[in-house]
Amino acid sequence: MTCLSGQSPASPKQVGLSRIQEKNRSLILEAALGEFSKKGFSGATVERIAAEAGMSKSNLLYYFSSKESIYNATLAHILEIWLTPLKTLDPLGDPADELAAYIRQKIELSAEFPEASRLFANEVMQGAPQILPVLQTDLKRLVLEKSQVIKDWIEAGRMDAVDPVHLIFTIWATTQHYADFSVQIRALTGTDLSDPDFHQSTVAAVTSLILNGAGLKWPREGDPGA
Amino acid sequence: MTCLSGQSPASPKQVGLSRIQEKNRSLILEAALGEFSKKGFSGATVERIAAEAGMSKSNLLYYFSSKESIYNATLAHILEIWLTPLKTLDPLGDPADELAAYIRQKIELSAEFPEASRLFANEVMQGAPQILPVLQTDLKRLVLEKSQVIKDWIEAGRMDAVDPVHLIFTIWATTQHYADFSVQIRALTGTDLSDPDFHQSTVAAVTSLILNGAGLKWPREGDPGA
């Protein structure tokens, strides 16, 4: 199946989910995110997800008809959060402020939801079997729209002529790297984004590199940030 | 087991591998790289690896004692190639030239060995169960050494005071992103690094962003590159 939406128990009499359903589906999705991000789709087992969610495997399969449907529901659950920051890039704002805010928010997400980042990375690296259609439609439209915003800034002489798509890719790559490769980062530096100091130095370093790379002054003069 | 080296057939009378052994081990490693990078460790099956290598599963297990030993041999096989470019960063060279060459070589690797990049990313994202020791020792030593090189360039006033470790992470993140997320990139742009034009524009965009971000003039005046 390729549908990304979840699956309701057999006979949903009422449209709204019951209190118990709400709670259990939430527990399952949380446990599934941990398991899928740690082991990948194939390595994850429904039994472990069920145990982590505090219920039997059979009960989990009462809420989600198959392992794949849990996986799709988990993906759908994180995808919206994941794409929100780019949507807020404001054509009317200042390029440096807008891009800096975007980078800061993306690193925020990497710090707060590293498992979601890894799950997404895993899905895409395996060829995006489930979310390829979403990438080709929704994400593509969003990227084209925001690329135009950046192009307009460039044509207005407000920043250097960097390729907007590559700029977006670079922001994605760097910010998500700190979540996806946190084990490597911890092995090399002894810390990661969960440490506030490292978090702050990462935001400062990445923002400075990319904004200056795009011909934007950063940090601003008299800026309170590092 | 945590050893990264391969495994020889039962009774290796002579130290050197026979002609047949050489050929078959090579075929297996090539097939394993494809399978592991496409499906991850858990999703890969020895039967498919054997089929891809043109032999029976039993025969494959004659050359490698277990699935894990194939995986470790594959990892070890790509790790050396993967870390070579950083080793060549020359403290006596020009900062802009050295960093540009490093970026170019990393993107070259991403274009030529995207499967190796994905396998490495997969391993690290799962917590680096096999190569964590290597990261903590060899890679850490290499990163510390090259960070010092960059620090010296900074203290000599030859580039801006960017955090060397974050600079290295940024280069890794961006260059490997084009291999690891090639499906997403293809979904958004219609092409990827296998297209020479896109390859060239990627090198130009990433190099320009990062070098200018580090306070280095790029492209050089009168540079033949894009």
Place this chain on the structure above:
DNA sequence: GTGTGATTTGACCAAATGGTCAAGATGCAA
């Protein structure tokens, strides 16, 4: 050619795992 060790394979096994099902437990409205 012949014999010996290296190579190759099909048959087989045990464990893991996704999913089914019938029965029991629980919540809740009347």
Place this chain on the structure above:
DNA sequence: TTGCATCTTGACCATTTGGTCAAATCACAC
């Protein structure tokens, strides 16, 4: 309390899969 729908579970099944083993085949030194 009672009745019914929701919720929960253990027993069970079929398939997949990593790995073993004995037997067959092959390469090659003599």
